[in-house]
Amino acid sequence: MMAKAIDIGTSFLVGAEMKDGREVFTSERDAFFAMPKEDFAEEMLGRAGGNYLTRGDSIFVIGEDALKFSMLTGNQKDYRRPMAKGILNPGEEEAISMLEKLIEGVVQRASNPAEVIAATVPAGPIDSDLDVTFHRIVVERCLRRLGYEPRIINEAMGIVYYDNPTTEDDEGQAIPFTGIAISFGAGMTNLVVSWRAKKLFEISVARGGDWIDSQVAQVRGLPTSKVTHIKENRLDLSAIPAGDPIQLALDIYYEELMRYTLASFAEYFQQSNSDIDRPLDVVIAGGTASVPGFIEKFRAVLSTIELPIQVRNVRLSKDPLKAPAGGALVAALSMERRQQEPEGASAAPSKPLLSTNTSPTLPARPSAQNGRALEAPSTVES
Amino acid sequence: MWLVRNNLRGTLTFRGLEVSIPAGSEFDLDGVGRGVAEDSSQVQVAFEEGYLSNILKEATSIPGDLDTPASSTDLAVFKQSILNEIRTALPQNQAPGGLTAEQMRGELADLKSALVGDMQSLLGNLKVAKLRLKEERERVLIDPSLSEVETRARLAFLDEQGSRLEKNFERLGKAQSSSAPPGDLLGKVDLLSNI
Numbered sequence A: 001m002m003a004k005a006i007d008i009g010t011s012f013l014v015g016a017e018m019k020d021g022r023e024v025f026t027s028e029r030d031a032f033f034a035m036p037k038e039d040f041a042e043e044m045l046g047r048a049g050g051n052y053l054t055r056g057d058s059i060f061v062i063g064e065d066a067l068k069f070s071m072l073t074g075n076q077k078d079y080r081r082p083m084a085k086g087i088l089n090p091g092e093e094e095a096i097s098m099l100e101k102l103i104e105g106v107v108q109r110a111s112n113p114a115e116v117i118a119a120t121v122p123a124g125p126i127d128s129d130l131d132v133t134f135h136r137i138v139v140e141r142c143l144r145r146l147g148y149e150p151r152i153i154n155e156a157m158g159i160v161y162y163d164n165p166t167t168e169d170d171e172g173q174a175i176p177f178t179g180i181a182i183s184f185g186a187g188m189t190n191l192v193v194s195w196r197a198k199k200l201f202e203i204s205v206a207r208g209g210d211w212i213d214s215q216v217a218q219v220r221g222l223p224t225s226k227v228t229h230i231k232e233n234r235l236d237l238s239a240i241p242a243g244d245p246i247q248l249a250l251d252i253y254y255e256e257l258m259r260y261t262l263a264s265f266a267e268y269f270q271q272s273n274s275d276i277d278r279p280l281d282v283v284i285a286g287g288t289a290s291v292p293g294f295i296e297k298f299r300a301v302l303s304t305i306e307l308p309i310q311v312r313n314v315r316l317s318k319d320p321l322k323a324p325a326g327g328a329l330v331a332a333l334s335m336e337r338r339q340q341e342p343e344g345a346s347a348a349p350s351k352p353l354l355s356t357n358t359s360p361t362l363p364a365r366p367s368a369q370n371g372r373a374l375e376a377p378s379t380v381e382s
Numbered sequence B: 001m002w003l004v005r006n007n008l009r010g011t012l013t014f015r016g017l018e019v020s021i022p023a024g025s026e027f028d029l030d031g032v033g034r035g036v037a038e039d040s041s042q043v044q045v046a047f048e049e050g051y052l053s054n055i056l057k058e059a060t061s062i063p064g065d066l067d068t069p070a071s072s073t074d075l076a077v078f079k080q081s082i083l084n085e086i087r088t089a090l091p092q093n094q095a096p097g098g099l100t101a102e103q104m105r106g107e108l109a110d111l112k113s114a115l116v117g118d119m120q121s122l123l124g125n126l127k128v129a130k131l132r133l134k135e136e137r138e139r140v141l142i143d144p145s146l147s148e149v150e151t152r153a154r155l156a157f158l159d160e161q162g163s164r165l166e167k168n169f170e171r172l173g174k175a176q177s178s179s180a181p182p183g184d185l186l187g188k189v190d191l192l193s194n195i
């Protein structure tokens, strides 16, 4: 089996593949640091082995090294990110070229012709007119150039495939890959409702960890990087020190992000006239959800919001940072397997994805139930 | 006094603190204030990454002690810490026996540069290699024994070699095996494939 996967996030790229029967993840910061060539020698001397590339008169330090470099030199202006709010950063002229190099560095070239790779993209956000389609085309083109056969999946569906939330049918049998998954990332928060591995509903909001950082930085008059550092290293949402204004502000914006996400979900799901009468599990992943105390706080916020779907259980993914990539790998391997099946086998009768005998009340028009229209046909989960 | 050392082979500059520490040198961070230095995320990262190491950190900083010469105990502690570092970093068979501290220090530097690769020599090589490519290019262009096709093929080859020099990485990212039991993920693949 050769298929691979990559979760392309605003702050991290995570590759996934099987090696010797184990899943192996490769993560890299989705960032670069640009500087003129002449500044390079002096400053870089100590940073032996740094990852960089050169073009014209500029040097681009790539990935994690870029962050270290910017922190060490105190130069934040030249620390840049190819993506913002979940997709290619429209204000960054090097966005495409840098994202392509980063993707290539993480997944390498395909190891056999038309190797399947599943890549994640967000759903179109309800609260911004960012163009997810363009982002998606750039990603597909890049992966094709590296020799892959790309398949695009929603990153929250990755969580569904990785953590396999289930619910029960009338006979008490578990229905796999069924539940609500939410990815709290850096640039965005993505939510899907999945029924038997099929995406019934998706929504995203252009708020995530970056939004929390910049809001807190603004109200407290601090550099954003400082807020991020405190958030990632000190914050515990179940133990906010009463006298700490920064952590108090972080707590407030965390809560606001949860409320906003759930309220948007409630509103858009209702508008879609969908109906699911089984209680579902909620699985949560993403870096922003990795902070201690997140799930407890989420449960508390959830209890104050009326959702159109009953919730059974709320839990954190078994690996919040890697779940989207791991689930994309599950999808890629499964698609590869289907591709390799002989013609006759695929014609064998298989259970319909959504049959009314085995599932509870289902949406009348499942494919049109989203905050935004579902994706084009190469989507895995459709 | 909070004495730190720059372990890099290049100058460390903390713009926010207006501090520059030359390669291999020590610096008293209490000079900018203990609180300021401890709170600086630049300093924190430099420690986390091993660019800076502590040589001596006194319990509290006494303002104004900047100009007082280091006491002899400070120096003893300092020397000892360097010796310890050299001893732990050197391969066993080259340990103390007969080497002067100076030799040890040299060995240590060699060892370090062998381990992490030396950016300066890399840059030097890059320049030399590019120069050779350029010379070779000129030679190919005027070589009368080459046919037009051959010339073009060779130039294309040289260009390809040249563009390889532009990138200093093959792989990116930190690889990490999953802690999940083997077969866990493949079980999901089976389940998904059978839906």
Ligand SMILES: Nc1ncnc2c1ncn2[C@@H]1O[C@H](COP(=O)(O)OP(=O)(O)OP(=O)(O)O)[C@@H](O)[C@H]1O
Binding pocket: A008, A009, A010, A011, A012, A013, A085, A086, A087, A155, A183, A184, A185, A186, A187, A188, A189, A208, A209, A210, A228, A231, A232, A233, A285, A286, A287, A288, A289, A290, A291, A292, A321
């Ligand atoms: N331990 C932690 N505590 C709190 N926040 C964290 C922690 N680790 C990472 N984060 C935050 O999580 C975010 C990154 O999460 P993640 O890697 O899931 O995002 P992404 O996939 O790159 O972004 P997106 O999916 O929005 O495009 C950043 O905002 C980061 O500050």
Ligand SMILES: [Mg+2]
Binding pocket: A007, A008, A009, A010, A155, A183, A185, A186, A286, A324
């Ligand atoms: Mg993400």
